[in-house]
Amino acid sequence: MLDESRPSNYLLPAEAGALIVVYVKNPVSAVVGIYRATSGYYEDHSKVWPDGEYAIRVKIEKYGDCNMPSEN
Numbered sequence: 001m002l003d004e005s006r007p008s009n010y011l012l013p014a015e016a017g018a019l020i021v022v023y024v025k026n027p028v029s030a031v032v033g034i035y036r037a038t039s040g041y042y043e044d045h046s047k048v049w050p051d052g053e054y055a056i057r058v059k060i061e062k063y064g065d066c067n068m069p070s071e072n
Contacts, residue, residue, distance in 0.1 A: 015040050019063060034064040 014020070018037040024030060039059040048054060 014058065020058075020060060031066045033062065033066055035060040036063040 014037050016037050016039055020035045020037060021031055022033045022035060024032050037058050038061050041056055041058050043055050044057050045053060045055050
């Protein structure tokens with residue numbers, strides 16, 4: 001469920017089986033995939049990305065593809 005009052009990087013509570021739509025802004029703005037949560041949210045402080053700590057995580061599996069527009 002979209003909650004417009006939350007920051008865009010905020011994770012809403014979900015359970016295993018929830019579908020997650022992945023949207024990227026670069027190189028083009030597009031939905032790039034649909035994933036299914038295989039776990040509930042959990043906390044993990046191990047570093048994954050160089051720009052900060054993202055401690056609230058969920059395990060996922062690929063559910064479906066979205067065709068990303070090609071750059072011309």
